[in-house]
Amino acid sequence: MSTLLNPEQTEAVLHGDGPLLVLAGAGSGKTRVITYRIAHLIETGIDPEQILAVTFTNKAAEEMRTRIHALKNARVLATTFHSLGARILRGSIHQLGFQNIFAIYDEDDSEKLLKNCLDQLGFGSGDKGFVKETRRAISEAKNNLTAINDNVLSQVYHIYNQKLKECNALDFDDLLFLTVQLLQNFPETRTFYQNRWRYILIDEYQDTNIAQYTIAKILSEKYQNIFVVGDPDQSIYSLRGARYQNILNFERDFPGARVITLDQNYRSTNTILEAANALIAKNTNRFEKALWSELGEGSKIGLYIAYSERQEADFVAQRINQHHHYDTSLDSIAVFYRTNAQSRPFEDALLSRRIPYIIIGGVSFYERREVKDILAYLRILISNTDLISFLRTINAPKRGIGLASLDKIIHSATTHQIPIITFCEEHLDKIKLGGKQIEGMRNYLQTLHRLRTTTPRLKIAEVIQEILNLTGYLAFLEQDPETAQERKENIDELMGKAAEWEEAQENPSIQLFLEELTLRPTASVENPDAPCIKMMTLHNSKGLEFPIVFLTGLEEDILPHINSKLDPAAIEEERRLCYVGITRAKKTLYLTASTYRYTWGTERLMAPSRFLREIPEELLLRL
């Protein structure tokens, strides 16, 4: 085994008990170190059940599970912090006053609930910016485990959490926040999980936030076997409260910790690494570290300044064609950009040349209205309390119950402290409704009742079919003939995914299916049959590598993004983002920018990114 590893990697893999930090530069084989470390633990007789591996994305977790399985034919738990939280809470959340079957609200759902709270507190239908700002503050409080000082905001925070509890729902941040609460306040539960996972390994440690750090700290408190891998230069998630300081403070937080640095890169040519090193050296707050490799100098970095974003995309597509003719698989080419909105011109350019591509991340399949509607039906099937799903389903299809009536219903249900569906079933006489509304409500409840009695015996795909049958949802879609066909196809696809998922599960349930979809929405979409170009945001590129990389939109106000301009720390994060993009490339790297760019319908003159100037001229070849 150790012949495949260099001395530093070997040292990390064979490390005994106690805390260890691996400072692993880009492409230094950190995934390999973690998997071999786990394999080594299993070899020394440790029960795989006692090993917990935490990764940053579900995709990475899946990859790790597969690799361990291939190496040792063993199953270890490899998940993200959020999934881990969901798993722990599923078993123990009743201690915090929730029911064990809870819904997980995505950003969209929680924003709706928050808006509901703001309405209730008399902030009127206030502007959207305020809702977003408030949600941001709440999210920050949960991720940082801090209180909200502002009087008004803390009142909103309180009501919002209360409403979540009434709905028996959690938002994303609760998966971490409530896990911390549970572990901190219930010693028996804490001890149970400490004993359960005696060896904890964490990847991308530089992107953990305070809540995640606290979970790791508590879980490893008893046995102190915490093994973390990370690179402060690749910390790009401060938007989620990530603190690269966690990695700098590791030795302080875990006394007696050992630190191993990996700086040999096994991925990229020296030209690419020199560019990356020169760029990241401009950041002030960091551990000095320079990557090197034995992969030779390689070719220069192509720099192309286009006139328009259209021309930029054409250039990329044209180059892709050239590489393709040179026998390069389309799978080995990736296009990166800063914001999702930038993908459009590239899609057009590739489409017109019939080059197949796939967008990784981006607007998710599960954010489509029709898909969300069906999922809301699934949620309301297993919950009497889920207000947001009630609101989604009540008028899909239209049942003639408008805003005014809903206001009355919700208000009365809230003041009487009765779950929304129970209220509709048993207490509707408490309020006054028109005949049409009562009829619509009766129709809704009857449908729900019939679904609930017939579905427990059915497979999930069949449940969805039954929802379509009983609600007339497809006819509802027909009202907009333009989009009906596509929407129907999406529902078909959802049913296909449900069937596929259920097939692979030991104990499938609607709740688990829903949890899976909210926590790992992209997983199943990414299985293209034929080779194709991968397009994604720089954030999504983390952890991946490609022989040929196009890093696009290298302009001021895009990369670095305009919102980071005023904050030096934010600019440094943008620089790290650029660094991450560059270090994904193995052999060939292109940097592109455009002189003019259409934003909000008008043409704007763009300045080249400052990051371009920070890369030594002699590494670049202007095209």
Added chain:
DNA sequence: TTTTGATAACTTTTT
């Protein structure tokens, strides 16, 4: 009271 159509205000990155 609900539905519809027209007008505005937007877009950073994600579990």
Added chain:
DNA sequence: GTTATCAAAA
């Protein structure tokens, strides 16, 4: 180019 929001119509 797009999705919420607000006004008038049914």
